[in-house]
Amino acid sequence: MACAAVAACAVLTGCAAGAPDRAADPDEVIKAATQRLTDACLIRQGLVPPRSGGARQPGTEDARVSAALFGTGPAELSLALPTGYVVRAHTDGCLAAAQQRLYGDQPGWFRASVVVNNLRPEADHTHRDLAEVRARHRGEIADWQRLRAHALTEAETVLNTPPPKGNPPA
DSSP, X not given: OHHHHHHHHHHHSSOOSSOOOTXXXXXXXXXXXXXXXXXXXXXXXXXXXXXXXSOOOOXXXXXXXXXXXXXXXXXXXXXXXXXXXXXXXXXXXXHHHHHHHHHSOHHHHHHHHHHHHTHHHHHHHHTOOHHHHHHHTHHHHHHHHHHHHHHHHHHHHHHHXXXXXSOOOO
């Protein structure tokens, strides 16, 4: 859970909210779209989106923002890594909704991204060459590439569509 929360926080901080230029880094495009989607989700719930380096809200409000952003209750997604760590994530919350919108398959993205982001630790832990570990995870790498390409296309759409005016429906 902590790994997922840290990764999610990294995704949500330090990103420009505006549409990036055409030569922008694909990771930055996806991060900016994720921030736009999560901000809109929080605002629809009457909450103020968190900002990197900004003043934090009082305890109760901060807890409400965190619950709305990351989800509540037991994590619905879980993946045990060969290193022994278990990564968990929620399927509710604004971040999950943004991932579903961008990747089109939040559970699939969770699995593929956790595996791909942990190839080096798996190689180190199992005393295998990274190329061997990559070969064993060809399917997850292909899923990661496919889902990321989908997310980039969706992110460009999100960023090139002006946000609605007024109070849009939830």
